[in-house]
Amino acid sequence: MSRTSTTATTENPPVRRLSDWDAGRLRELADEHGTPLYVQDLERVRENYARMASAFPDADVRYAAKANTSRAVLRTLVAAGAGIECASAGEVERALAAGCPAERVQYTAVNPPGEDLDYAAETASERPELTITVGARDTIDRLEERGFDGRLCLRVNPGVGAGHHEKVQTGADAKFGVPYDRARKTLAEADERGFDVVGIHAHAGSGISGEALDSHRELVSRMGQLARESPVALEFVDVGGGFGVPYRPEEEPLDLESVARATREALGEVEATLAVEPGRYLVADAGVLLTRVNTVKPVADGRVVGIDAGMTHLARPAMYDAHHEMRSLAPDAEDRERVASTVAGPICESGDTFGTHALPIPERGDPLAIGNAGAYGYEMSNQYNSRPRPATVVVDGTNDAVDRRRETIADVTRLERRVPWV
């Protein structure tokens, strides 16, 4: 895969904290477009990509689109030189529609529904440069039945997993990939059956940092070993994504250069190109979710602060107990005393909370920003409680534009059909 060069600026800090965002601009966007509102900064996406590309200069960087599929984000990354790793037919469609050349698109099929394979096989017949990654022999059979004999990558279960929560550790989970000790045989068989076997793939999990990086290294070392023992010459060894980002102010960012060095060392000598699949790292700190205080209720040990964003807009706290920083955007926030505030959304579930934050005494109508919302934020939003999904705005230098309009209640009920007898 070719990559156009990106200009890494000297002003490219390894992390953008919530406090680094321009409060005045965010306040204006909240006033103009309403809340809840996702804001994604394309300039920061470019910076994150530039850092990744310079840490892994000879590797293919394939953006894991599942973190944020905004067309503007995809186009920005494609223009910077990234490939796109897709988790479904829908994501392949989005990657191609965003102008990603098929040779840089990789579809990772996880227990793929038949429709996804129909789509992938048909797309590959028109664009044979597309690569399909399979994690079971069964999937190879199903592709063959559909007439596909193109570029095939084998997902391996390396037996080591890592990640910020047990729900996102894939490496040792039997659901993902062909068992390591069967990989060689499966590669040889696929080759004999006429597929163009181009690579091997594994992914330890998501949100890896600190000591968990040992597991990442172990995974890479096993993949290097497999590449050397592969019965088929490989074009690439894809070691997945999972590069963690700091969600709390006291957490340090990853030292990407040393992660890259350790990855190279662990991989050892291989004839194939290294590929990585960062999702979160490229988009998380480039996005915030703007919301507004709608209810303030004093309680014994502080206050409950009701906001107009909930678990339907940002599911990570409810789903993984994830921490997201929160900042008041009230113009006089600095002058207010800080109080313990339990921030809760409008959904009828006790899990619909964003935790307790020391916020400048919140008042009804205050705009707030929720940090690190650029990855797995809008993507995991849903319409539970019949709540419309928010709008998303992209900013780029002094430009800004809505790239996904806010849903209305009419959108939420749009798919309903009348059942004739009730």
Ligand code: LLP
């Ligand atoms: N490659 C594969 C095959 C993956 O399954 C994933 C993420 C990635 C790459 C990218 O991982 P990242 O670099 O973003 O960590 N919803 C969860 C994360 C689930 C990730 C699933 N797979 C969250 O909000 O933390």
